[in-house]
Amino acid sequence: MKKLFYILLPVIITTLRVEAQNPSWVVPDDQKGKICLVRFTSDMAKQGEVIYLKNCQSCHGLPTKKNFASIQPSPGDLSENKVGTQKDGELFYRITTGKAPMPEFRNILTEDERWSVISFLRSFHKGYVQPDPEKMAASIGKRIKLSMTYDTVKRRILVKAVELTSDGPVPAKGAEIVVFVKRYFGNMQLTDPKPTSENGYAGFEWPQDLPGDKSGNVIVGARVNDPTGNMQEAIVSDTLAIGVPTNKPALTDTRAMWSTRDKAPVWMILIYTLAVIVVWYFIIYILLSVVDMRKIKQV
């Protein structure tokens, strides 16, 4: 009996560990039904692959290759059945919200980009049939249109949300708006999300110390962030000259040790060249004088 226990022990531990991978990563029911509103195409999957290689591969490895990172909890190979049987909405939710150590991609990838990653993954899932976007179109949320202005007096970003109904546009009340600023990698969320007011407006204080480019330009965006799925995603973004003008040359713009040869530090070129010239001056001088020696005849 004891022997059997020891034989089974590793099996039990492995099973427990596999179980422990995502014991409580539950996707809310209302999110499971979310679907992509366009058909997955091979082009879309290709775009998704590019995004996947940049954002997901370092942990999940290449699909079907089982070369995911050996960390706990295991990221797993995303081509596996365990992933394939999940609904689109579940995958979308997991990508969007993340769960440490998996990062949330809410502010890093747009919805379209997240969907194209899913379309890339779906190309590995045998037997997967995409829910028909047209049939499902009826059940999706309200169509929202956003517009954004900068109030120079109150120094704040004003976002207006309008619902496009069949009777024409009406102010969208209670739409959760997120304002973000584009940075090198992904977007930086400005403040907590704010719901729109009665007449469809939401205002965001603009920080006065946010750096922009040389002329103070920053790319600001606003998005409806609606976890309930009642509203479709809507995005507006604009380049506004409201940042602090910052002129930071790129690290490779100036002469530096790490730059290319043409941008080597002057002192380094000088010392190297000088040393080579001095030493080789003597070498050539000696060579010439020794060769000259041949002309000297015994007196």
Added chain:
Amino acid sequence: MDLIISDLSHHIRLNKGFFLWMGFLVLAFLACLFAYTRQLKYGLGVAGIRDYISWGLYISNFVFFVASSLIGMLISAVLGLIGMKWVQPITRIAETIAVAFAAVAGLVIVMDMGRPERLAYVFLYARFQSPILWDVTVITTYFVISLMLLMLPMIPDMAVLYKRYGSLPSWLKPVYKVLSLNWTDHPEQNRIIHRSIYILLILIIPAALSIHTVTSWLFALTVRPGWDSTIFGPYFVSGAFVAGSAAVIIAMFFFRKNYRLKDYLTDLHFNNMGKVLVLVAFVYLYFNINEYLVPGYKLKRADAIHLRELMSGHFAVMFWLVQVGGLLIPIVLMLFRKMRKPLPLTLISVVVLIAAWFKRYLIVVPTMAHPFLPIQHVPDNFKIYTPTLTEIAITLLSFILVLIIITLISKFFPVIPVVETAKEKGLDPLKSNES
């Protein structure tokens, strides 16, 4: 005078022993060359080096060769300039070793290149900031200076042998005639050659220090454990003197025996070279203690892994053999006069030289095996470095090349300066006065 000439030059002829030895070297060379053609054809994959441990035998070997070549500077320049008269018969041996090792060191780098036909790119796209460019520059310069320091003092010798040594092989005569540059012992000629040698002796000191310091910087300018050290320059230079002195002692022993030079390479020379070796080994030991004790006391995480691997891990056997067997025990032994006699000293030197080679391996490989980021998702042969047969053969190729160069130089030119030896005894080499 004639006795000195024939004593120092009787080996300059094509005898059976030479053909046998050269034949053996050439055969071995061809066999190893075959290994290299395999590498040319199939790429560096035929060697055991992989993505993580990308510097293996070849680079360890390169460091060893650069190290061994440094001895030319120590013997001729440092000891010569401070007026040590006894080094005079050894200078040419030291320079021969320097030239051979420096010449092949450059080739070893080419052997480590996956696409040697792109060698020119190293120069075309060189960056002034890169220690690789500095290394290429100083090694080329050091090789040229060493070659000149070998050839210039030989000019009077060749003139004397050309004029006065009847047994000089006839096919060598034109070579001697050209290389002796009409030497007639004219005062002006003497002035030029002495001044030239003097300048070169001064020039070679910074050049030699540079080559090994820059070679050490190839490692020390990174932040990796085991390499990230401020004393790597002097550490390498002192280690180089240990390897080079041992190589010179071994060469002295062979020349003394095979070329019958007992009267010229005496016990005194071995005794003194033994003392030199003890001195540089002590300096090297001092640097070793620094190199391991300082990080070992602080024990930063990455250093701790590195040191554990060396002292009790994967490399422990090699490490302790090298440190104790190749450095500590030889030092203690050589403190005794009896151990500085030719035969025991040569045996000790062989051990020291082999240990010096493995020491380079211990400097290069363990650090590569432990990068800062964990090694993941790679085949096992990426994690543990095992040199392949092809790789070992190619490494042997470089050694054979060194032996060929040393053999050729020492066989066709006098190993011990003839004219200097004669003048030491108050003789005029170009005049026929009997001694």
